[in-house]
Amino acid sequence: NAGVTQTPKFRVLKTGQSMTLLCAQDMNHEYMYWYRQDPGMGLRLIHYSVGEGTTAKGEVPDGYNVSRLKKQNFLLGLESAAPSQTSVYFCASSYSGPAYEQYFGPGTRLTVT
Amino acid sequence: DQQVKQNSPSLSVQEGRISILNCDYTNSMFDYFLWYKKYPAEGPTFLISISSIKDKNEDGRFTVFLNKSAKHLSLHIVPSQPGDSAVYFCAASAGDMRFGAGTRLTVKP
Numbered sequence: 001n002a003g004v005t006q007t008p009k010f011r012v013l014k015t016g017q018s019m020t021l022l023c024a025q026d027m028n029h030e031y032m033y034w035y036r037q038d039p040g041m042g043l044r045l046i047h048y049s050v051g052e053g054t055t056a057k058g059e060v061p062d063g064y065n066v067s068r069l070k071k072q073n074f075l076l077g078l079e080s081a082a083p084s085q086t087s088v089y090f091c092a093s094s095y096s097g098p099a100y101e102q103y104f105g106p107g108t109r110l111t112v113t
Numbered sequence: 114d115q116q117v118k119q120n121s122p123s124l125s126v127q128e129g130r131i132s133i134l135n136c137d138y139t140n141s142m143f144d145y146f147l148w149y150k151k152y153p154a155e156g157p158t159f160l161i162s163i164s165s166i167k168d169k170n171e172d173g174r175f176t177v178f179l180n181k182s183a184k185h186l187s188l189h190i191v192p193s194q195p196g197d198s199a200v201y202f203c204a205a206s207a208g209d210m211r212f213g214a215g216t217r218l219t220v221k222p
Binding site: 004035040041042043044045048058059090092097098099100101102103104105106107 | 115117119122144145147149154155156157158159162202204206207208209210211212213214215
C-alpha cells in the first residue's frame, strides 16, 4: 500500500517550458488535491477534484491546469512555466471532502529559472 | 489574505517539557480544525483534529484546544520528545482547507 506517490521528486525548468506532475493514490479516495508550499506561507490549494472526470479551482489556480481521467491519478500541468511557479508541490487525497483528513504525497520540488 | 496564522515561526523546548503551538484564524465560518506534522523531504501527515462544537480533543500526548470566541487554537504536546521535532501546520476548514505557515518545533535532548 504505497499511499500517495508523486512523480518526479525534483525538476528544473526554463521559463516558458511545460511539464506535467503526476500524482497517484491507491486508497480508492474520491477527492484529490494539488497544493503549493512557499516559504513563509502555508499550503495553498491550486486545484482539486471530487471524483473521476471532475476538477475545480482552488485558491491559486492561475497558470496551472489539471486532469483526472482515472480515479487514482491526478495530473498537474504547467503550460508555460514562470519563475513565480518555483515551489514545492504536494498532492493529497481524502476519502471525505476537503474539510477532513488528507493524505499527502512526498512533494515535488520545482525550480523555474 | 491569510485566514489562518501561526505567528511563531519556530519554537524550541527541552525534552520532557510541554510544547505549546498556537494558531489564530479570522474566518468565523471555519468549523473544523486540524494539525498536521511535517518532517523534511516528506509530505504533511495528519496529527489531530477538532470540531467547532468541542473545545478540547486529546490523543495520547497530543491535545488540541479551541477557543472560538478568541478564534484561537493550540496544540499541546506533553511530554515533548526529540522525535516530535518537525514543522507543525494548523489548518481550518469551512468547506475547503486553509493552512497556516507552520511552526518549526525543535525538542532538545
